[in-house]
Amino acid sequence: MNAPAASLLLELAASGAPFALISRDAETIEVLTGDVHDVDLLADIPLHDCTGAPREVLALVPFRQVRERGFACHDDGAPLRCLVVADHIALPRAEVLAGLPATPIALRDAGFDIDDESYADIVRRVIADEIGRGEGANFVIRRDFTAEVDADPAVAALTWFRALLEHERGAYWTFAIVTDGHVAVGASPEAHVSAREGVVTMNPISGTFRHPAGGATAETLTEFLASTKETEELFMVVDEELKMMSAVCSDGGRITGPHLKEMSRLTHTEYVLRGRSRLDPRDILRETMFAPTVTGSPMQNACTVITRHERAPRGYYSGVAALFTPRADAGAPKNTDAGTASATDAAPTHDLDAPILIRTAYLADGHLRVPVGATLVRHSDPYGEVGETHGKAAGVLGAIGAIPRDRVAEEAALAARADAVDEDEPAAEPRRLADDPEIAALLASRNSRLAAFWLNPQASAPDGPLRGREAVVVDAEDRFTTMLAHQLRHLGLDVRIVPWHRVTADDVRDAELVVCGPGPGDPRDPASDRMRRMREIVTERRASGRPLLAVCLSHQILSDDVGLDLAPLATPHQGLQKTVDVFGMPASIGFYNTFTARVAPGTREVGDAEVAADASGDVYALRGPGFASVQGHLESILSRDGMVTLERLVTHALTTAP
Template sequence: MSRIPGSTPSSSTSGGSSAVSRPLLERVLASDGTLPFALLRREGSTEVEVLVGDVVDVELLGDVPLDGAPVLAIVPFRQARERGFTVHDDGAPLRCLVVRASERVSVADAVAALPAEAVAAEPLGVDIPDDEYAGIVRRVIDDEIGQGAGANFVVARRFEARTSAAPVLTLASWFRALLTHEVGAYWTFAVHAPASGTETLSLAGATPERHLTLHDGVARMNPISGTYRHPATGPTRDGVLEFLRDTKENEELFMVVDEEMKMMSALCPEGGRIVGPYLKQMARLSHTEYLLEGRTTLDPREALRLTMFAPTVTGSPMENACTVITRHETRPRGYYSGFLALFEPEVTDGNAPAASEAAGYSLDAPILIRTAYLHDGGRVSVPAGATLVRHSVPEHEVAETRAKASGVLASLGLVPRGAGPDVAVDLNAQPGVAEALTARNRQLAEFWVRPQDAVPAVTTTALSGRDVLIVDHEDQFTTMLAHQLRHLGLNTRTVRWDAVDDVLADDLLVLGPGPGDPRDHEDPRIASIVRRIGERVTAGRPLLAVCLSHQVLADLAGFPVRALPAPRQGVRLDADVFGTTAAIGYYNTFGARLTTTVAAAADNPVARLALEPSVDTDGVLTALRGPGVASVQGHLESVLSADGLTVLDGVTRHVLGVPAEPSPAR
């Protein structure tokens, strides 16, 4: 199996770490449930890490205590409130295990010590029946994606059971089963974190996905999407090749890569680089994945806050995905789609960081999926979700949630385990698989594939030093736009739409994309775009509008905006941009139409610009331009936009009145 670069676990450190091989694990297994502990096996490791310590609950990620000891934080989905996002708030605590002792045990020794017999559990079914979940899928496609709310959304449901076994015995049994019957996990783990006066937090899982790691100044994220459900008879070469050719599965992965590249652009001043793709094979499923990497100097707690939460378990754009989840999930998520976060002091020149030196900590944070939760009273829940896109078939998404939960359910004894991974076919070794994976990169912009520090900034005195205000309308594609504009030599700052106070001061105003219906002027975001376009045009100041803002500009100019016959969410098209064909990524449900008669309000300053339209073969506007004004429907900053930087350079020069020069490298 291919292994992703940078996935080797860092060395364990702890205050008071035990040098003895087995006693700490024995102490955990003999405990009565009052001892907080974690058992971890990280990808590529032949050892299990045993951690024990003290439990501390904190309110914010920034409060995680980094005072010289390792800390394992269990972060619930409700922490998305720290970013101002809408979520069902169940009060689940941000719980920290401050490590006071640790040891490493070989996997073989750990398996020998852990209980081999599965704990008895009574299946209770699923909280959302199959037909009801299929109905949710249809509504999300029609009412959310079909109305411009976003490109993809993840809706969860829970498989439930009950056990009367003791918590430590239950967790130890689950952990052993996952160690022996699952493959390809990024982390296999069991965590038991009791705290006085609150429910004990007990969970075990085998998650395939790294959310974020920080080590020696390098940030890495690992978006995984697309699911090949192995047949009961086992995976096959033909089956995996069919999966790798599937349009829906390909677009699903590219959408989450775009969303996580937005985060990387926020974390890393020099941007991020895409590495891969890879095929991650597990016991019952296989996924496709990329590795994203870049350099950052952020406090690891702040880096986590800026990346809550992964689009693979929420959707995109992130803020509206949380709102959509709240509309369609009636129960809070608890810890599902949150993450574990292991903060470890990094040793430099033989010295650990001093107390409170957060920058001296590394971070390893896997996403909490493929996880079973043991609640007080013996209730067991296994959440699972499917990524819903415009091509989704409800019955297929129902089956995907069952397949994703099956590995954990097997460890509970609720579904047959089968023969196990020792009889699995190595899909990565099959003829044609490596070639099919490599072929995916033909759709990606080379700008985001090359190391960012190897891409020289375009040197032009005409653009250098110009100040650009980018307005974010709840879609962080603006972070990628900012990075590319900096690459072109401009100074950028990005401000959320409801925090902008002056749109006339900067040399260039870029009105960014966002979710919603561009015709709905009652929406405060849309009303703000209308107002700012009017202010900028009236003042004769350079303006560039992207996607949603392009549609609002087109509407003001008299070009009718309508819902497209089929949403263009996460697709790459060869678009005509004023006579030049360019490969551009699109994320739009609405489009402005070319008409023979442009009817705009006479008192509208945009109408007097007589904007020149550029259209595709379906009569949908790809771009507009006029004196000091331009707009584009596509996302020039998307990883799908092979020609995006060239087009961005051209439209930026147009609105600023700068003569064209040789185009930047693609």
């Protein structure tokens, strides 16, 4: 290593000054130094100096920031920590590796804070008490690997950073962030959100294949890719992140993929979502807190469920490390006070790159913590989810010496590299499993189940009878409403979203079309203020004769108002795709429901409502004078016939009102 680079690392370790090392490509290590400022809100992240000039900031965003969106959490007071960058240099990766310490750091009293059997019990309770009661489609519950460490924190950070660079592959960011009293070292596989030159990108990753001893092969991966549970898990998180994209992007977002994320001990499946936005990157970050892959869906209720079932605060786990970089074409914003930039100001002054804080080791006051979680869905096997937490922790724990590394797989990878190149050429990466034709075909086949609306460029709103009509969409605490609103706009409507507790009497009475949206929970719950208010809105609007569309939870409430029975399903339909008859037309629709309206088999009418139901009597849709409803989520990526069905139901509501 050259002397200046070597001396820089030694100075960083000895100085006590804050610094960050980041690897985002195979060639360089970025070194960031500067001053630390802790702030209260994302809007307070100091992107500009006192003159209004933009500056670079690396922010550690803790999970507790979900309070900014009004969501529940165990509040541990973890600071929103900002490293205001004074110097940012790039060093050759090989030279940095050669200069980093390699002596293993000793650990004491190492182990999980929640034993395997207790974690399996938590999984069972979440499936039965949360998913089984309609509180959501999936939830991520964590546990922590903990140990005591006597080493100097900065030396430990540099040592673990080197180990992750050497032994973990496929990471989006490998990093070490050292500030006073706190160290974070990780190899995050997942970019939560980025914003570059007006293009917002999200990267939902879900489905976890734990490599067998000796490494993954095409044969062992094939069974994983054919798993219904793993496939639906990925579709559900894509739906959840599209909700966020629809909130921050004018074009709602498109999905590409699926792809494989291949790492040392795990392989994940992933999609990439892209859309355009002029929002301040701090606003984008706020509206996307946090990834459903580490929380669950719907997001607001997932935070409540996490608070019920996790024993302690999350700290920075499932938050983000957010690097705000001044754009070359950016000047000062119109108003340089913190948090004032918005979509109505000039173009954003900063780009954003924000990986999720997972696969990360935290060190504070000699206490090491490596949090890991599993995504719990209706198909989850408790002991399978226990194994998933072990697998997710293994990359970090193997690197830091807490568990043995899979040396057989590492040696095989090294041998593959050696065989792939000539002696005088640099070593090549081993062949990716995604390049196998059978694996590529299995991945591509997944998209045949998905809605073309979210896969293809979205056409402009048609010049038809719906253009210019006005709609109020009532948000019942599920941001599927943002996707629904986006689709309604593509049908030509002017749409405004209003939270359930802010809907006024004027909205209910005067809106040209009211769309009552989906939400979590039991529609029969008499103690819920949200259910009571949604019932009032649906009942009053139907009684007025003015056009009404009701979706999922609101469909169930409308069904009750019509006089139908409500009952829990024997098995929740969370992330389930079904082809059902919707008034004489078969429709492939995605379902996220635990409860259903039910009629006697063969029933086609109840009062003034026409009923679309299956042979068992489960009701999928209603329509009558001025109203229509649907149990499924026409906005979901699982609804291949979502747009045409939505247009049919909206047109019916608007054209049959008295």
